[in-house]
Amino acid sequence: MxxxxxxxxxxxxxxxxxxxxxxxxxxxxxxxxxxxxxxxxxxxxxxxxxxxxxxxxxxxxxxxxxxxxxxxxxxxxxxxxxxxxxxxxxxxxxxxxxxxxxxxxxxxxxxxxxxxxxxxxxxxxxxxxxxxxxxxxxxxxxxxxxxxxxxxxxxxxxxxxxxxxxxxxxxxxxxKRDVPGFLANRIQHAMMREAIALVDEGFASAEDVDLAVRYGFGFRYIAAGPLLQKDLAGVDIHCAAAAGIYPYLHQNTEPSALMLKLVKNGDFGVKSANRRGFYEWDEASIEREQARYQRALRKAMQILRDEDDPVAEDA
The missing domain is CATH 3.40.50.720 (NAD(P)-binding Rossmann-like Domain)
Known part of the structure; x- marks a missing residue:
């Protein structure tokens, strides 16, 4: 048909x-x-x-x-x-x-x-x-x-x-408004600016930044977005923490020195000829990581689909 x-x-x-x-x-x-x-x-x-x-x-x-x-x-x-x-x-x-x-x-x-x-x-x-x-x-x-x-x-x-x-x-x-970066990219780039700056200034490695996101606050995001999560945890707690942290967050209006250096050197990640980015890659590690990434996405998608399926939710 x-x-x-x-x-x-x-x-x-x-x-x-x-x-x-x-x-x-x-x-x-x-x-x-x-x-x-x-x-x-x-x-x-x-x-x-x-x-x-x-x-x-x-x-x-x-x-x-x-x-x-x-x-x-x-x-x-x-x-x-x-x-x-x-x-x-x-x-x-x-x-x-x-x-x-x-x-x-x-x-x-x-x-x-x-x-x-x-x-x-x-x-x-x-x-x-x-x-x-x-x-x-x-x-x-x-x-x-x-x-x-x-x-x-x-x-x-x-x-x-x-x-x-x-x-x-x-x-x-x-x-609702046609603003640069729309909604998700504005939120994402705010986080990326801080993540790259922490690596650039030697506070942490790329691996540890990724671990902090995936196994720390990022772990919660498939269950609750940042604003819902704060309602569940307490807006007052976040407000108190923000008062002490916000003055030290980066406010760069241009890409960081580290990012500019990577781009200048052609270190784009897995797609670059030298197979370098924040990490170093070879064909085996690329294949392994892409397969893991696909498996994780598939499982995450199933979690979200189960939420939309009342039968699965009641089971």
Whole structure:
């Protein structure tokens, strides 16, 4: 049976393929647009593999790889998600095309991690249907997705997109103002700034910082976010601790010296030629760590799914 809905994903890289897999796993058709013949050739297999990895593939969906936006079949499209390179000019060009080619009822969204949707949609005539829709890597594993509104977006469009994301088992997070970094990245970068500074100034190793997060306060986060956790533990306790800690937290407005040094030396982590970052890697350790990471994500996802399943919760 042909699915009732189709999603269009602009950009077939890792992020685009993983996002297409979310919908494919939910039984939707997915049309992936990418100008590269090499990317288009691997898109169908990449999408199917990502869908299988999360274990919820339902037969019926299909994956098509297209060379240009003009080739899109709009007949059943319910949503467009742009995953083009993180360059304002590139994204604006994509949205100008979508502005005129996409039927007016179809929401147009951008997966940009930092560029405001209000800037991406500048000059377009249908800005009221344009939203930020920010996924987190790996997109097919991480449940949350940020629904980012501009000042001109129609509220009904935000609600429609949120409903679509819930239908494919995602957790839409409402970001009511189009601010740099949106919601999650602002919180994440605040923590990262302090974590890197502690390593840079010799207070701890990268390993110990990671241990403190994973086995300390981060351990609680799958059960309760930071504000709920403070309600459970006592806001007064946190307030007293904050008074003594806040004056010593870093307020750097630029990336730390350590991060700049790593980037300058090409030490990007596992993707770099020298296999260095905060840690040193080789092929065996990369394979081992990625496998462990996938296992942990799978178990974490099951915990969250059990919370949404009253039968499992009562068992």
């Amino acid at each position: 042909k699915p009732q809905h189709s999603v269009v994903v602009i950009g077939g890289g890792t992020m685009g393929s993983d996002i297409a897999a979310i919908f494919y796993a939910g039984g939707w058709d997915a049309q992936v647009v990418d100008p590269s013949p090499e990317v288009r050739a691997r898109v169908p297999q990449a999408v199917a593999a990502a869908a299988r990895s999360i274990g919820v593939h339902r037969e019926g969906g299909s994956v098509g790889a297209l060379a240009e936006i003009a080739a899109i079949d709009w007949s059943d499209v319910a949503l467009v998600i742009e995953c083009a390179p993180e360059e304002l000019g590139v994204k604006q060009q994509v949205f100008r095309q979508l502005d005129t080619l996409a039927p007016p009822h179809v929401p147009l969204t951008s997966n940009s991690s930092g560029i405001a949707i209000s800037r991406i949609g500048e000059g377009c005539s249908t800005r009221q249907r344009m939203l930020g829709l920010h996924f987190f890597m790996p997109a097919h594993w991480v449940p949350a997705v940020e629904v980012v509104r501009s000042e001109v977006v129609d509220e009904s469009v935000a609600q429609t997109v949120s409903g679509i994301m819930r239908s494919v088992r995602k957790k839409p997070v409402q970001v």
